[in-house]
Amino acid sequence: MAENYVEMWKSIGMDIEKHNELLNILGQYYGAVYLTQKNRPKAMGYFDLVVSEIHGLRIKELNDSRKAGKKVIGAFCIYAPEELAYAADATMVGLCGGADFSVPDAEAILPRNLCPLIKSFYGFKLNKTCPYFQSSDLVVGETTCEGKKKVYELLNELIPTYVLEVPHKPDTRQGKEFWYKELEAFKAKLEEVTGNKITAEKLKESIELINNKRKALKRLSDLRANNPSPISGLDALLIYQISFNDDVKRFITKVNELCDELDERVRKGEGVTAKDAPRVMISGCPMAIPNWKVHSITQAAGASVVVEESCVGTRYFTNLVEPKGDSLNDLLWAMVEKYSQIPCACFTPNDARIKSVTDLAKQFEAEGVIYYTLQNCHDYNVEGVKVDRALKTLGLPMLKIETDYTMGDSEQIKTRIEAFLEIIQAKRKS
């Protein structure tokens, strides 16, 4: 791929040599983790192609659209209101932040005891190896965690970064009114950056578009409640990850085609794992591409990962934006309500997340939960206390894993997960 895109990469200011290193690492890692899986659905071929072209063809599409006057808005969080971006005729893309590759570059400036995702994204902008950063006209950040919030200030020195403030008490009237005004201010910013007016008609259309993306992902997720699951946790995770980068309409079509195939598998009782594989939920911090560490260790240990209670998972697609009317005011208020329902651990208290974890455990017949925390993420780390208690009331064991993007602790995590699966097996017999 590298040969065909070098000129394009140069034109967006990438560090070609360093980027080649990254592509080599990613290619090998993807091959080892994904292409060794057995019995994958045929329709995964499309998503394999997307990954292989994620720094190539997709970047070409984005930059072709930029030449035609479209703007690209980079984002990190499902609190970034993508409906507004599309209503301004812009494209929203997820930025790089899931690889250890860029962490050492970030650590030359940032404290080391910071979340790996934050160090990763800042390093990717510093070292110029993320083509999504290099193709973005604006970055939209949010105040969902203090590490990101403070690093956005430094990121803004490298690329224009607009920060939306997310209220942290989810249920107060003043908090919702504040969030409404933050959405209005972001709308004005997008209109300024794109030169396009966000009308009620445009916003209604984009709400429908993004709702359709969420519906397709929920359809995929719900299919995994079957036993055996017709698709692996790794493959589902990959699709959730790609949802932040691929062309939205094409992506919806391809996810639905995959679901058609999975429907057929379910009808036949076919799955990717043994029917008696332990069913595990993973709950916690987001896993940005190519963060496949815990899923791959869990699968290799013989478990079936059946659901991710995560921003790269159910938190993204569980609720839709459901307007009560067609005015801009109605549409924005529907967005306020929808986004207030995302149970981010930045909320206090975050009872909706506790309910979501227990509801999902029941729906997916999970036999245990791996609680996944990125290192130094206080919000998810502390909230684990309450999640653990709630799972205990259901009689479900929880394994807490706090880790970064390096592979140094893989063997230790493997040992802990194997012991955890033994606990699940023992509970079955008792």
Added chain:
Amino acid sequence: MAENYVEMWKSIGMDIEKHNELLNILGQYYGAVYLTQKNRPKAMGYFDLVVSEIHGLRIKELNDSRKAGKKVIGAFCIYAPEELAYAADATMVGLCGGADFSVPDAEAILPRNLCPLIKSFYGFKLNKTCPYFQSSDLVVGETTCEGKKKVYELLNELIPTYVLEVPHKPDTRQGKEFWYKELEAFKAKLEEVTGNKITAEKLKESIELINNKRKALKRLSDLRANNPSPISGLDALLIYQISFNDDVKRFITKVNELCDELDERVRKGEGVTAKDAPRVMISGCPMAIPNWKVHSITQAAGASVVVEESCVGTRYFTNLVEPKGDSLNDLLWAMVEKYSQIPCACFTPNDARIKSVTDLAKQFEAEGVIYYTLQNCHDYNVEGVKVDRALKTLGLPMLKIETDYTMGDSEQIKTRIEAFLEIIQAKRKS
């Protein structure tokens, strides 16, 4: 002291045995750090007495006032609007959170890689050795940092805890309107808890009272700009710490008496350190009583700590609440403006703090800055990047120290501070 207060401590549910351990440790530590200082102002005698009675006489005063119907509101942060508490005829007190003593108790539940202040306060409530917690009718928290925010949820299970949401973008209209509404909601909560109506007259009075406390502390602080400083950094820090616990009116009188004595010292050119002692600013995280670690090491190394850019320092008393009229609306808006000027690192961006650090460095003729971060405090840790840059433009060296409440790293910190003071000395000669 213990003999006289045991019955009182029992009556507020304290763990007497464990508390005796704590008192022994604190007494010895205070003696070693404070009473060994030479040439202290005579008026420090009052503050020594306050410390010796901080779990005794002061707790008796609070509980006598509770018997007479007054409520006590516990707080952790200078964002807790004390003017409202006093206007509701309540007393606001700072809660324990500065000692390693309670950290192991907290770590039985909380993650270990959390800020020591947070673990300390949660542990103090768990182990029932903080008489301020035990005497509080309500705790008021705030969303200034995510670790505190999430632990308040757990604290609320042990003692009623009300959380105020502080907007993090300090300069937006919607943020200020939101903060106004949060103050209104807290006012209603206080009226409910105390049974007292907060009138404009009462609020005006309490604003004046707290302004007078801030003025007295600023008078003390400004005196330290003299060379040599008439009071040690340790003694000044102690007074700032005590300001959260002592009776407000008495405290104001005693601070002003001390300042009268310091005025006299300044007139005579007397100070507590050699005139050529390196002048050091400490900037960063708050230091709750008995957190004297970095000050005592810095003083012992021969430096004069002349100012603390800290919430237990200048951030508390630099600005006053200055109403433009007498209505409740005027008074609350004046509070919104004042609190928005506290340059907490939770703000993004926090340009006011960068300006404050450089302004203070000039006012106090600091020759170097020790940047103090509590372990795992992302806000202050990351903001250190910008503070360092700003100080470089003034040609001032900065030493970053990230530490907890244990003494395990004291020798290492001592070595680093000594080397830092040598840099300052070398700069003088060059």
